[in-house]
Amino acid sequence: MCRIIVVGSQKGGVGKSTTVRNLSYSLSELGHRVLAVDFDPQFNLTTCFGISDITMIPNDIASLMTAMLNDEELPPSEQYIQHIGKVDLIPASIQLSVVDANLRIEMGSEHLLANLLEPLREQYDYIIIDTCPSLGSLTISALTAADEVIIPVNPQLLAVMGLQELTSTILKIKRRLNPKIKFGGILLTMCDKRTNLYKEISTQVDSAYRSGMRIYDSQIPMTVKVGEANYNGMAVAEYDKNNAAGIAYMNFAKEVERYA
Ligand SMILES: Nc1ncnc2c1ncn2[C@@H]1O[C@H](COP(=O)(O)OP(=O)(O)O)[C@@H](O)[C@H]1O
């Protein structure tokens, strides 16, 4: 059965796009059929998949959402799904910011992304959605489509603050729009175990959420190879197969697989 996973946080720079890039790669290496969806108008995920010139691509998530908003028929999926290695991708473009504005004024539009993805469930084991750093209409649409949410926390950014706001948004979505949504868990990213900040934040996260929410055992170390891999349009494990972050993302993917 296909699982739709949203990687979300209203904070920027916590490792959302990097997590979607590497989780989708690792799950595909484990033999799963994976679709990654870029749902951020900054299209960092699209760039992390090595697509530098989005104008060459006829259909991105923004044009599909626009068709949904206009009650138009979608093109066949071969025309909008990109195959990048073993992972499939629906890219995004800056046009998604126009969609964001339209979603805000269009009645009942929260369900449009869910409706768009629903027929694709048959073709995939995992659909993983990257979101933008806000709790606005795009993120609400993503959460409405989700079976579960993974929340990356970057210890350097005091990212624990703000978790409360995010969890209460998710609970509101659960009550009003999407009763099936579950918390997947918290993933600590960009960890530098030597720093006091890391120790401080990981204990804070632990004590605050251990009872209510899973905190994944895998933690992603901070390494310069991540930025280099992103820049080269590759997953870390593809870029350098011995890199600690690539190995950590593979272990994380196994945890995600296990906690179905
Ligand atoms: N484990 C890591 N080690 C080092 N740099 C990282 C790591 N994860 C992400 N980064 C870098 O941090 C920045 C923010 O990551 P990104 O995934 O774009 O976050 P978000 O999508 O939440 O804004 C990027 O420049 C990325 O290359």
Ligand SMILES: [Mg+2]
């Ligand atoms: Mg991002």
